[in-house]
Amino acid sequence: MDRLREIETDGNSNPIQISRLALDMGGSLIKLVYFSRNSGDHEDPLNDSVPISNGVNGRLHFAKFETTNINDCLQFISANKLFFGGFQHQENPTNDRSFIKATGGGAYKFSELFKEKLGIILEKEDEMDCLVTGANFLLKAVNHEAFTYLNGQKEFVQIDHNDLYPYLLVNIGSGVSMIKVDGDGKFERVSGTSVGGGTFWGLGKLLTKCQSFDELLELSQRGNNRVIDMLVGDIYGGIDYSKIGLSSTAIASSFGRAVSNSNELDDYKPEDVSRSLLRMISNNIGQISYLNALRFGLKRIFFGGFFTRGHSYTMDTISVAVHFWSKGEAKAMFLRHEGFLGALGAFMSYERHSLGDLMVNQSVQIPVDASSGTDTNCNPLERDLNETESMQCSVYQA
Numbered sequence: 001m002d003r004l005r006e007i008e009t010d011g012n013s014n015p016i017q018i019s020r021l022a023l024d025m026g027g028s029l030i031k032l033v034y035f036s037r038n039s040g041d042h043e044d045p046l047n048d049s050v051p052i053s054n055g056v057n058g059r060l061h062f063a064k065f066e067t068t069n070i071n072d073c074l075q076f077i078s079a080n081k082l083f084f085g086g087f088q089h090q091e092n093p094t095n096d097r098s099f100i101k102a103t104g105g106g107a108y109k110f111s112e113l114f115k116e117k118l119g120i121i122l123e124k125e126d127e128m129d130c131l132v133t134g135a136n137f138l139l140k141a142v143n144h145e146a147f148t149y150l151n152g153q154k155e156f157v158q159i160d161h162n163d164l165y166p167y168l169l170v171n172i173g174s175g176v177s178m179i180k181v182d183g184d185g186k187f188e189r190v191s192g193t194s195v196g197g198g199t200f201w202g203l204g205k206l207l208t209k210c211q212s213f214d215e216l217l218e219l220s221q222r223g224n225n226r227v228i229d230m231l232v233g234d235i236y237g238g239i240d241y242s243k244i245g246l247s248s249t250a251i252a253s254s255f256g257r258a259v260s261n262s263n264e265l266d267d268y269k270p271e272d273v274s275r276s277l278l279r280m281i282s283n284n285i286g287q288i289s290y291l292n293a294l295r296f297g298l299k300r301i302f303f304g305g306f307f308t309r310g311h312s313y314t315m316d317t318i319s320v321a322v323h324f325w326s327k328g329e330a331k332a333m334f335l336r337h338e339g340f341l342g343a344l345g346a347f348m349s350y351e352r353h354s355l356g357d358l359m360v361n362q363s364v365q366i367p368v369d370a371s372s373g374t375d376t377n378c379n380p381l382e383r384d385l386n387e388t389e390s391m392q393c394s395v396y397q398a
């Protein structure tokens with residue numbers, strides 16, 4: 001609720017002007033990115049916050065809703081008048097409806113609903129295109145965006161703009177898309193798997209009766225996967241199978257131990273079930289990602305999508321899988337704005353199509369409090385940086 005109020009005014013009771021909204025409506029979550037101009041920007045041309053050139057200073061805001069709660073999202077857009085952030089269509093300027101850039105399956109599925117409830121026309125943008133545009137933008141324009149996460153150590157990666165491509169982008173949403181990125185707008189979706197974030201949440205919900213995704217993640221924090229997973233040592237009488245490089249503690253078969261006794265589901269702690277499930281899915285995605293990186297000789301893999309949720313065990317498992325299978329050759333990296341790639345890409349597409357002719361300044365800085373150098377305290381469920389923070393930036397008339 002505080003967040004709503006914060007958006008409506010700038011703290012001095014001046015209404016904040018929203019001048020761009022873009023949506024990414026996926027299988028699980030709807031993501032919103034919108035720009036609010038700094039108050040007073042246009043009133044005082046000598047003010048420090050007035051950008052050089054003909055740009056407008058302001059902030060990019062991020063918000064998300066569960067897709068099943070689409071009505072809350074409509075209400076949020078309506079209450080905060082975000083739909084004024086669309087554009088008038090050049091081909092038909094007399095049409096007084098707002099056109100909003102939208103990507104993801106929901107741009108198709110919910111287009112009638114948006115028209116009916118808010119009078120908004122959703123202007124569809126391709127999902128893969130938007131993911132790549134969003135990732136390239138973040139990697140080039142935002143300091144402290146990409147980081148590695150291994151053994152609880154988070155380290156931000158300095159991106160060399162001249163040496164960014166090629167890379168593999170793995171977007172772990174409800175399902176998983178793997179995209180080889182060769183440049184701005186140059187990419188190919190090389191693989192995917194249906195065993196993704198929706199699988200973890202769906203199976204986890206059925207098996208543990210959890211009511212929310214965060215609760216399921218929280219459970220995994222306290223669980224022990226050894227109770228349910230069959231380890232190499234279980235099969236080999238407690239010793240390593242060193243000839244093929246498997247230690248006795250490596251998982252030989254996820255959930256495999258459940259068949260070797262007469263336990264029912266209720267005999268297992270939900271914490272242990274959640275832990276095994278999270279590990280199985282993260283490990284599997286890490287492995288498939290590595291295999292695809294190997295196919296194309298890619299050394300860098302960036303993981304986006306809301307499955308990772310800044311969660312240490314998830315990122316650690318993915319990193320270990322990539323490290324293990326590539327024998328240290330490939331590197332897993334994560335993005336702070338993990339789940340907002342598509343929405344950012346849709347936001348950027350206003351400029352690409354020269355309709356509203358806006359361009360985000362390439363020197364975006366995340367506020368200091370939101371980006372620390374390294375994080376070694378291994379916070380299990382990191383605070384949701386994405387939702388609560390906004391990004392200072394300038395938007396330029398093209």
Ligand SMILES: Nc1ncnc2c1ncn2[C@@H]1O[C@H](COP(=O)(O)OP(=O)(O)O)[C@@H](O)[C@H]1O
Nearest residue numbers: 026027028029173174197198201213305306307
């Ligand atoms: N609050 C949440 N509710 C549901 N799923 C969540 C939540 N937070 C993170 N997730 C995870 O993120 C996945 C969705 O990620 P996202 O990148 O938004 O994909 P999509 O575009 O398919 O919605 C879910 O399947 C789930 O694993």
Ligand SMILES: CC(C)(COP(=O)(O)O)[C@@H](O)C(=O)NCCC(=O)O
Nearest residue numbers: 026027173174175176177192193194
């Ligand atoms: C169909 C999708 C692109 C939709 O994106 P999402 O809403 O999951 O982010 C994605 O779920 C996906 O890539 N699934 C994997 C399908 C496959 O390659 O087998």
